Amino acid sequence: MKRPGGVLRIAAPLRVLAQRFTFLGLVAASVGLMVLGKAETPIVEQARTLVADAFVPVLDALSRPVATVAETGEKISAMMNVYAENQRLREENERLLNWESVARNLDSQNRELREILHLNPEAPVSFVTARVVADAAGMFVRSVLVAAGAHNGVAKGQTAITGDGLVGRVGEVGERSARILLLTDLNSQVPVLIENSRARAILAGDNSDQPKLLYLPPDARPQVGDRIITSGHGGVFPPGLPVGIVSAVGDGVVRVKPFVEFYRLDYVRLIDYGLSGTLAVGAPPPVSRRSGR
Amino acid sequence: MRPLFLQRVDAGARAAAPLVLTLMIVIINVVPLRLPSYSVIAPDLVLMAVFYWIVHRPDLLRPWGAFMVGILDDILVGTPLGVNAFVLLLVHWMIISQHKTLRTLSFGLLWFAFAVIALGAKLILVGLALAINRGLIDPMVLLAQFSFTVAVYPLVAMLMGRAQRAFLPAT
Numbered sequence: 001m002k003r004p005g006g007v008l009r010i011a012a013p014l015r016v017l018a019q020r021f022t023f024l025g026l027v028a029a030s031v032g033l034m035v036l037g038k039a040e041t042p043i044v045e046q047a048r049t050l051v052a053d054a055f056v057p058v059l060d061a062l063s064r065p066v067a068t069v070a071e072t073g074e075k076i077s078a079m080m081n082v083y084a085e086n087q088r089l090r091e092e093n094e095r096l097l098n099w100e101s102v103a104r105n106l107d108s109q110n111r112e113l114r115e116i117l118h119l120n121p122e123a124p125v126s127f128v129t130a131r132v133v134a135d136a137a138g139m140f141v142r143s144v145l146v147a148a149g150a151h152n153g154v155a156k157g158q159t160a161i162t163g164d165g166l167v168g169r170v171g172e173v174g175e176r177s178a179r180i181l182l183l184t185d186l187n188s189q190v191p192v193l194i195e196n197s198r199a200r201a202i203l204a205g206d207n208s209d210q211p212k213l214l215y216l217p218p219d220a221r222p223q224v225g226d227r228i229i230t231s232g233h234g235g236v237f238p239p240g241l242p243v244g245i246v247s248a249v250g251d252g253v254v255r256v257k258p259f260v261e262f263y264r265l266d267y268v269r270l271i272d273y274g275l276s277g278t279l280a281v282g283a284p285p286p287v288s289r290r291s292g293r
Numbered sequence: 294m295r296p297l298f299l300q301r302v303d304a305g306a307r308a309a310a311p312l313v314l315t316l317m318i319v320i321i322n323v324v325p326l327r328l329p330s331y332s333v334i335a336p337d338l339v340l341m342a343v344f345y346w347i348v349h350r351p352d353l354l355r356p357w358g359a360f361m362v363g364i365l366d367d368i369l370v371g372t373p374l375g376v377n378a379f380v381l382l383l384v385h386w387m388i389i390s391q392h393k394t395l396r397t398l399s400f401g402l403l404w405f406a407f408a409v410i411a412l413g414a415k416l417i418l419v420g421l422a423l424a425i426n427r428g429l430i431d432p433m434v435l436l437a438q439f440s441f442t443v444a445v446y447p448l449v450a451m452l453m454g455r456a457q458r459a460f461l462p463a464t
Contacts, residue, residue: 019356026360027382033364033375038425044374051368055320059369062324070327135325135332136370140422140430142332143371145323179371186428208431209333263329 049174056177059133127271142185165242165259191233213254310460311346341449
C-alpha cells in the first residue's frame with residue numbers, strides 16, 4: 001500500500017470543491033436554459049430540434065412493435081364485438097345513406113350558387129401524413145413528436161388533424177421531426193364556434209383531457225352534446241374543422257371532449273392551408289405526401 | 294498489452310451501464326403505448342432509474358449524468374428545456390445528502406424514501422410549472438402520477454437490480 005503523498009492531500013479537498021462547483025454550474029445551466037427557453041431564444045429551439053431529429057429513427061423503430069401489439073389487441077376486441085358492431089354499423093349506414101342524398105343535393109345546390117356568385121374555387125390544400133413516434137405523458141405539456149419535418153414539407157403553424165377532427169398545430173420543426181402541440185395543452189388556444197348557435201369562443205387547453213371554452217358571449221347557452229368546430233378567426237386554423245362536443249356545463253366552466261382520442265394517435269395529417277401548390281416545387285417528394293382534399 | 298486494453302474497454306463499458314440504461318429508459322418512456330388514460334397516470338420511470346442508480350452506484354451516475362438524462366427527457370417529452378434537468382439535479386442532491394442513511398436501508402424503507410423523494414420532485418415540478426407556464430397542474434393528475442410512480446418503483450428497481458448484477462457484479 002502506498003501512502004497518500006503530499007499532492008493527494010491537497011488534491012482531495014480540491015476535488016470536492018471542483019465537484020461542488022460542477023454541481024452548482026449544472027444547476028445554473030439548467031436554470032439558464034429555462035430562462036433562455038422562456039424568452040424563446042432560437043438557438044434553444046434549434047438545439048432541441050437537432051436532438052429530436054437524431055432520436056426520431058430510434059423512436060420510430062421502437063414505437064412500431066408497440067403499435068402492432070395495440071392494433072392486435074384492438075382487432076381481437078373487434079372480433080369479439082363483431083355482432084353488436086355489425087348491428088350498429090347497419091343502423092349508422094342507413095342514417096348515412098340519408099345524409100348522402102342530402103349532401104348530394106346540397107353539393108349541387110352549392111355549386112350552382114357559387115356559379116351565380118362567381119366565387120373563386122377554393123385552392124386545393126396539400127398535406128403531409130406523419131407517424132406519431134413519441135407521446136409526452138407528462139403533466140407539464142401535451143404534445144407529440146412526429147417523424148416528419150421540414151424535409152417533408154412540414155412547417156411551423158400547420159394544422160394537425162386526423163379523420164376524427166382537429167389534433168392541434170405544429171409547434172417546433174426540425175429537419176425530420178416536428179412537435180405538435182395538442183389542443184389539450186396549457187398553451188393551446190383555438191378560436192371555435194358552437195355549431196348550432198354560431199356563438200364564438202376560445203377553446204383553451206389546461207393539460208387535462210377536456211379543454212375549456214372561454215370568452216363565450218353571455219347570451220350563448222351551450223348544451224351538453226353541442227358540436228364545436230373551428231371558426232377560422234385569427235387565421236391560425238381554417239374554419240369548419242370538427243373539434244369536439246360539449247361534455248359538461250356548470251360553475252361557469254364549459255368543457256369540451258375532443259373528437260380525437262389522443263392516446264390512440266398513430267398517423268396525423270399536417271395540412272398547409274397557406275402554401276398550396278408551392279410545396280411540389282423544389283422539395284424532394286417525401287415518403288407520404290398527397291395533395292388534394 | 295492487448296488483454297489489458299480490452300479489460301479497460303470492458304470496465305469502461307460496465308461503468309457506463311447506469312447512465313446508458315437510464316438514457317434508454319428516457320427513450321422508452323416516450324414511446325406511445327396507446328393505452329387510454331395512460332397520460333394521466335403515467336409513472337415517472339426516469340425518476341425511478343435515476344433514484345436507483347444514485348442510491349446504489351453514486352460513483353457511476355454523477356450530477357452531469359443526471360443533467361444529461363434531464364436534458365434528453367426535456368427534449369423528447371417536450372417540457373421547456375432545463376426543467377427535468379433541474380429537477381433531477383435536485384433529486385441527486387437530496388439523495389447524496391442522505392446517502393449514508395439510504396445505503397443501509399432495507400428495501401421497504403428505501404421504497405418509502407423513494408416516495409418522499411418522488412413527492413419532492415413532483416412539488417418542484419409544480420413550482421416550475423407555475424413559474425414557467427403560469428399554469429397550475431391538476432392536483433388529481435399529480436396525485437395519480439405520484440401514486441403510480443411509487444407503486445411501480447419495485448418493478449423498475451428489480452429490473453435495474455438485475456442489470457446491476459449482470460454488468461457490475463462486484464457491487
